[in-house]
Amino acid sequence: MILKDNNITIRKMEDDLEHYSLIYKWLNNPQVLEYCYCEEENTRWTYEKVKEYFSRKLINPGRYIVPCIIEYNNKPVGFLQYYVLTEKDKQYYKIDEIINVYGMDIFIGETEYWNKGLGTEVFTLVIAQLFNVNKAKKIVIDPEAWNERAIKCYEKSGFRKIKILKEAERHKGINRDCWLMEITREEFLNNNISIRKATSNDINQLVELRWQHEYEEEKECFITSKDEFVRECTKFLKDGLDKNQWVYWIAEKNKEIIANIYVKKIRKVPKPQKLFSEIGYVTNVYTKAQYRNKGIGSKLLGVVKEWARENELELLFLWPSEKSESFYNREGFVKDNEIIEYEV
Numbered sequence: 001m002i003l004k005d006n007n008i009t010i011r012k013m014e015d016d017l018e019h020y021s022l023i024y025k026w027l028n029n030p031q032v033l034e035y036c037y038c039e040e041e042n043t044r045w046t047y048e049k050v051k052e053y054f055s056r057k058l059i060n061p062g063r064y065i066v067p068c069i070i071e072y073n074n075k076p077v078g079f080l081q082y083y084v085l086t087e088k089d090k091q092y093y094k095i096d097e098i099i100n101v102y103g104m105d106i107f108i109g110e111t112e113y114w115n116k117g118l119g120t121e122v123f124t125l126v127i128a129q130l131f132n133v134n135k136a137k138k139i140v141i142d143p144e145a146w147n148e149r150a151i152k153c154y155e156k157s158g159f160r161k162i163k164i165l166k167e168a169e170r171h172k173g174i175n176r177d178c179w180l181m182e183i184t185r186e187e188f189l190n191n192n193i194s195i196r197k198a199t200s201n202d203i204n205q206l207v208e209l210r211w212q213h214e215y216e217e218e219k220e221c222f223i224t225s226k227d228e229f230v231r232e233c234t235k236f237l238k239d240g241l242d243k244n245q246w247v248y249w250i251a252e253k254n255k256e257i258i259a260n261i262y263v264k265k266i267r268k269v270p271k272p273q274k275l276f277s278e279i280g281y282v283t284n285v286y287t288k289a290q291y292r293n294k295g296i297g298s299k300l301l302g303v304v305k306e307w308a309r310e311n312e313l314e315l316l317f318l319w320p321s322e323k324s325e326s327f328y329n330r331e332g333f334v335k336d337n338e339i340i341e342y343e344v
């Protein structure tokens with residue numbers, strides 16, 4: 001398996017009857033052939049032709065191509081492939097980058113799944129994988145210019161139109177114009193970052209991030225196994241949400257949590273002058289390494305400060321690390337009313 005996220009699984013295509021039969025079934029659906037894999041009006045796919053054509057992708061000497069089956073709720077629904085562009089591809093697209101430029105193709109073979117956001121979800125997932133894990137510099141795709149749904153789906157996933165490739169693909173007996181579309185690493189890292197409070201659905205990712213955070217800074221002091229940590233931290237985070245004591249703020253990109261800031265609301269002892277007041281203890285401020293120095297931490301902290309104002313918290317306080325002190329100073333955190341500590 002290559003990827004899994006909620007309902008979607010992307011599985012590497014196997015050289016076996018099951019996967020060839022699926023593709024054979026999909027490429028014998030005239031609705032699918034309306035859009036792809038139909039060079040001539042009378043193109044027909046026999047099982048042998050499917051096997052011959054797709055097994056080449058699996059062997060692909062000299063070309064790194066990964067053909068995959070898309071599953072939705074464990075049901076195979078479509079085909080996807082990604083590959084590193086060859087020199088010839090790059091010359092054709094007029095792309096200068098030297099390494100790690102990827103191309104992608106997709107079709108959903110079970111047509112009742114079209115127009116339901118599945119293509120966008122799958123693309124979003126695979127793009128994140130190619131940039132984060134495969135370290136892609138750029139990803140390109142070249143849908144036929146008349147295929148407005150595909151273009152819309154790719155735009156929703158972050159691709160931009162670059163230029164028309166004249167009569168680049170033969171479909172149903174006509175050489176059709178295609179759009180070269182691309183998304184760069186910088187665009188991927190900077191686009192579509194949303195900030196929100198975490199819910200119980202985010203706890204698994206938050207626990208993983210907490211582990212990464214501590215691993216980066218203190219791994220030589222670890223005294224528990226990861227399993228034990230995951231159990232305890234999951235319980236802690238869930239409890240904090242259930243009792244409404246903690247707010248876990250997250251920056252999210254394409255469903256991946258890339259930064260977090262936790263705030264514990266602490267109620268102060270009632271005073272005759274003010275019965276209810278709270279302060280906020282800020283902790284676990286962390287941005288994944290590849291997203292640092294892009295203003296994401298400031299953006300997240302900005303939202304936390306705004307939320308604190310709206311909720312009339314009297315102040316936010318934290319213990320900064322030496323490295324982060326200047327960051328907090330820039331964000332308006334000052335040494336004032338200094339806490340005096342007793343180390344137990």
Ligand SMILES: CC(C)(COP(=O)(O)OP(=O)(O)OC[C@H]1O[C@@H](n2cnc3c(N)ncnc32)[C@H](O)[C@@H]1OP(=O)(O)O)[C@@H](O)C(=O)NCCC(=O)NCCS
Nearest residue numbers: 035107108114115116117118119120143148149150152153
């Ligand atoms: C292309 C494909 C992968 C997209 O997947 P999908 O799950 O259908 O796409 P999504 O639902 O995520 O997005 C499609 C968007 O296009 C919109 N759309 C549909 N038909 C459209 C049209 N004729 N013009 C403009 N937009 C259209 C949809 O409304 C949707 O946008 P919205 O979410 O803003 O409403 C899938 O439709 C498919 O496999 N088609 C057949 C094969 C194919 O064309 N492959 C691509 C070859 S490059």
